[in-house]
Amino acid sequence: MLFTGLGSLSDVVVQSELRSFLFFILQACSPYGFVMFAISYSEAVTHHTKKLLAYVLPLPIAVTLLVSPLRPEIQIDFILMLLWTAPYYLGGCCLLVSSYLKEKNRVKRKYRLITSCFFVPPIIAIVVFNHMNRAVNQKFDGYLNLSIVVWCGFVFFIIAAIRFGVLGVRIRFERQLHDQMIKGLASGAAMFNHAVKNRITNIDMLTGRVKEHVHAQRSEQIDEDIERILAETKQVMHMVKRIQKQIEDVELVEGGANLMDMMTHALHSNRYLLESKRVSVSTDYSFVGDMMCDKLHLQEVFSNLICNAIDAMEGEGGALAIRIYEGKSGIRIDFADNGKGLAKKAEAQIFDPFYSTKKREENFGLGLSYCYLIMQKHDGSIKVSSNQGAGTTFTLQFPKYRKM
Known part of the structure; x- marks a missing residue:
């Protein structure tokens, strides 16, 4: 050139x-x-x-x-x-x-x-x-x-x-702000993780020195408490390492996988939650073939969407319909619930990091942004359509070339 x-x-x-x-x-x-x-x-x-x-x-x-x-x-x-x-x-x-x-x-x-x-x-x-x-x-x-x-x-x-992308060049117009937020989230989490790791390292070192000083007193209670502290620091350090792996840029490990088997696994993982809220699940698998994908990440996406559907159905007796089929532009998967639905404002922000319609402290608003990232890595898309009071449908779409 x-x-x-x-x-x-x-x-x-x-x-x-x-x-x-x-x-x-x-x-x-x-x-x-x-x-x-x-x-x-x-x-x-x-x-x-x-x-x-x-x-x-x-x-x-x-x-x-x-x-x-x-x-x-x-x-x-x-x-x-x-x-x-x-x-x-x-x-x-x-x-x-x-x-x-x-x-x-x-x-x-x-x-x-x-x-x-x-x-x-x-x-x-x-x-x-x-x-x-x-x-x-x-x-x-x-x-x-x-x-x-x-x-x-x-x-x-x-x-x-x-x-698709040519010679490593891919032109993207959509959700640039969203992508910047994802990068900012990863950067902030990495810095926080590093700070926690340093503090835990210092605590572990100081606890070891205290153990040496009090060992001469032969107090079983003190030794037991110190061992507990050391065990806790090891556990937290293990968690820090696991978190660090999660905040690094996701790299797909692709291989052939059956969508029906993956969906069955995701439903089984959430079986007790579905049963506790008496949610009925109907499935329509018109496409039962294999697809080139990252099996573990996609199963997590399926599980997230199932959990979101369960949370959206207040009370008991809700219904979740899952459909896997092949459309004109590729393979599609629908997750349709009959829950409370989304407001228009929420529908526009639902994939943004930290945005959540749930008002509980344990919800951080990161599940759907993770789903968005994984679908983007698969050259696919995730879309939502909802009517307030009439349920919500999340649609995953994969390009045709991923079909095996």
């Missing part, structure tokens, strides 16, 4: 020598840049071989420059150039397509397909309309055709970057 962008300046540079030099970079260096990208991205060769190719593949560029007249400006032999630029471009395309076909991971396979679709058509157009045209006709008249293909590729890049 750097070679292409720099070389394209040749269209606006007035000075002839500089213009011809930039044009040479565009025509001769861009193929090298593309094939090296394809080699790196496809992971088809070892690091040592890739390093060797990085030094060997520029040799045709040097040869082309040596045989080209340099005065009054660089006059490129496009027939000679076609002999090596076409293999560079087409070989790079083959590497991209091959990396997609050989990829076993379903998530990575999707991204490799998008990358191939973005690069291969414009590259083939460049070979046909630019290099072959210049070599055969000794002139270039393919601006219109080439521009159409390149612009189509650019539009595809924008759409793919918004919906």
Whole structure:
């Protein structure tokens, strides 16, 4: 991209020598840049071989420059150039397509397909309309055709970057403030966790010294109390380590999992709570296949939504309907309760950290923000629809490519 962008300046540079030099970079260096990208991205060769190719593949560029007249400006032999630029471009395309076909991971396979679709058509157009045209006709008249293909590729890049991501680039427009709050929450929790760890370390050290000083008195009661304090500090330190793991950025450990089995597990985990409030559960599993996901995190999401539904149904005799099905845009899961519903203001803020409609001290308002984060990590979404007094429905949606 750097070679292409720099070389394209040749269209606006007035000075002839500089213009011809930039044009040479565009025509001769861009193929090298593309094939090296394809080699790196496809992971088809070892690091040592890739390093060797990085030094060997520029040799045709040097040869082309040596045989080209340099005065009054660089006059490129496009027939000679076609002999090596076409293999560079087409070989790079083959590497991209091959990396997609050989990829076993379903998530990575999707991204490799998008990358191939973005690069291969414009590259083939460049070979046909630019290099072959210049070599055969000794002139270039393919601006219109080439521009159409390149612009189509650019539009595809924008759409793919918004919906899926291309080359690690993903354009996001939604809930930027929410994401900043999540990061702020993690940062604040990390600092608090660090402070608690330091205080507990000091308490543990001081307690050990006290134990040494009072040991001579041989008081069983004092020894017993000190052992209890030490046991408590160990327990708190263990909790601190567990909390630290939770506030770090969530990394998915993906594998194939059956949604129906995961939902059954989540319902079983909340069985006593459902029975104590006499909540009836109805299920409709029209999709019973497997999905590529992080099983543990998604089971926690299911459990959170089930608990929220139970809390929303005041008194006893509520009803919870769970539906797993396949829609036009992917796999969907509905959690519909007949509880008290949400006010419009609450519906807009429900996924914000620390926001809670429950007025109990043990509710911190972090459950749904966690669900939002996990769904975002799965390239999915979580949405809520509610009518006050008529129940609430939470809908999880996963992209089609996660279906196995």
